[in-house]
Amino acid sequence: ALQGLAAVVLGLAAALLMLRHAVRRLGGVTGDVLGALVEIATTAALLALAALP
Numbered sequence: 322a323l324q325g326l327a328a329v330v331l332g333l334a335a336a337l338l339m340l341r342h343a344v345r346r347l348g349g350v351t352g353d354v355l356g357a358l359v360e361i362a363t364t365a366a367l368l369a370l371a372a373l374p
Contacts (some may be wrong), residue, residue, distance in 0.1 A: 324373045332366035 336358045343354045 324370060327373055328366040328369040331369040332362040335365035336362040 339358055339361050340350065340354070343350055347354065
């Protein structure tokens with residue numbers, strides 16, 4: 322249960338960091354950025370699940 326929670330938190334953190342970067346760099350958020358955020362959050366969550374015991 323804690324493994325899943327950690328994966329969700331890490332996925333959200335990765336997406337929020339990328340969102341912050343996109344807003345600073347691009348001045349806003351486009352559909353492409355949102356699609357990339359989904360992929361980044363999913364990848365971070367899966368990596369967390371694979372790395373945690």
